[in-house]
Amino acid sequence: MLTNRQLQILQVIVDDFVSSAQPVGSRQISKKDWITFSPATIRNEMADLEELGFLEKTHTSSGRVPSEKGYRFYVDHLLQPQIMSADEVSQIQSVFKRQIVEAEQLIKESANILSELTTYTTVLLGPDVQRHKVKRFQIVPLSEESAVAIIVTDNGHVENRVFTLPEGFNPSDIEKMVNILNDRLLGVSLQDLHFKLELEALSVLKQHIHTADAVIHSLMQVTSGQKEGKVYYAGKTNMLNQPEFHDLNKVRLFMELMDKDSQVQSLFKPIDTGIQIRIGSENNHLAIENCSVITASFGAGDEHGSIAIIGPTRMDYQRVVTIMDLMRRGLSNALSHRND
Amino acid sequence: MLTNRQLQILQVIVDDFVSSAQPVGSRQISKKDWITFSPATIRNEMADLEELGFLEKTHTSSGRVPSEKGYRFYVDHLLQPQIMSADEVSQIQSVFKRQIVEAEQLIKESANILSELTTYTTVLLGPDVQRHKVKRFQIVPLSEESAVAIIVTDNGHVENRVFTLPEGFNPSDIEKMVNILNDRLLGVSLQDLHFKLELEALSVLKQHIHTADAVIHSLMQVTSGQKEGKVYYAGKTNMLNQPEFHDLNKVRLFMELMDKDSQVQSLFKPIDTGIQIRIGSENNHLAIENCSVITASFGAGDEHGSIAIIGPTRMDYQRVVTIMDLMRRGLSNALSHRND
DNA sequence: ATTAGCACTCGTATTCGATGAGTGCTAACA
């Protein structure tokens, strides 16, 4: 168990290092006016904290830097909600005041504000499309051999894909088919769609349309492709302003990672509801081993998603957590009242 | 007018500098076995070429580097088609062999291969949606107050947007309205849609539906939003491997530019058909003043778009032009035969 | 007209010493 004094010192070191990016020395700590003990005492305590694994040195005679364990402890025990300026609060709330109809647009705006306020990078994981339910099914023929299939979900998302019509397909069958499909598939979630098409719709359709087999298989191709939700980024280049990214190799690794939506998706998906923090190696990825990811999920009813902020491990956790919590509540709120 | 010897020297300098990124000295040039004259002679010629503005020095006693004017001359007069390895040719053609139904998918694949083969960054400008024509108009109600409007264009693109329904709107009017709109708007290009809605559709609708005014205005909001085509990137991080981007500031500027689709759109849009090259300051943008952009437009019938490659001014023009030409023809071909 | 020879320039890499922030330890102190 850490003594009160050790807690104080750890807190100062993290806070100082977060804002200065420079190793923190004993003299610097003693300057804080609520610190009553001498640099020598602080040095002793720091040596202990280092032995316990909360601090590190960059070289033999440098100041101290929080270790991952140090950040973890700070985040778990020392975090205290920050007071935000009225200006910033109103900036956040301005998004929710505007009457935005489309959920997607609302969330994107939030992500932009989030990176602006934090100066970190925001990753926005779109709502899991697979959970949405079919509201309407539509097929629009384009030519003799191709048509576009459209699926509207219950909350307004539209999925569409061009597919080829089988030879000898009778265009007049389309309407019949669409009716049957709408009848059968209403309310089915997109993730179930694939199977429902094969198991239920196919047999019914076969009775009415003789090329049904081929069409359904084309449609099944359509439904199989869209496994992942969309990923949206804001403030991607903010990371370049962080001193820890003065190294081009790190920049490259980071940017390459950010280009792979599927990897980003799995790295940034929240494991639980609420706000979570993953520090450094906890992220399990080389490209962001010196980064922390803070995720927040939000939602109301069917419409939910998550926002993540990524910055260096030396990130302003207090501020980010406070802002994200505000954002999370606001978004959930806005989404649930949207259709009243 | 340049002498034959000057042409030879300019060619060697560009070629060498392109592959080595180091200023080229007289000795190095004389080593080429088809160069028959001595370093001293070469130095004299280089001094002349510098006076003419085709070459530059990085400092008083360094080798020569092509100037923008030098590249321009090289590109205009010295470019000769490269012979590509059978391996690479087949890699390109593999895309077109696969039977891909959706034009967008096909083009994206091409862009990926393009950046792989060139090690530069590919920017893909989607077909100009505004030119497409309405094939089908559809409205799907989501709740009492909202609905999603869907526009399918003649080549299978789907535009959609959620909009609010006016109070007191009678849901049963939707079908009537959709019918009228489909009737009136079939074949209208998206860029005209906005006005047609206001000028033609509105008056007709008013006769049948008393809330038509409000609905049309909601719809007009939908049609006004989608001014720009989509932009797709491949190999964004390739630029980081170029030695000219070892400077973090340049990286930042470049990445920031690439995040702004609308700016990228206007910078990379080809002015003419065929292959064009814009060198350095010809691009008129600070962030890419040391870059060259090679654009190629392709298309068949209604479906056309353009691909651009961006790299440092010290880029392998011969190779890129050869590859892009192959790609351009392939794409145009594939698109025109797609629906046969 | 071409080229060998040579003095000169300038970027790069290396070494060396000075500086200063910061530590750990010891001994004095309350």
Place this chain on the structure above:
DNA sequence: TGTTAGCACTCATCGAATACGAGTGCTAAT
């Protein structure tokens, strides 16, 4: 026994001095 002043020591950073070498421009010889 916990705290602190004092001091020797470490190590990153910076600037000056130096050597090195690739490359040029000029002159004079071919």
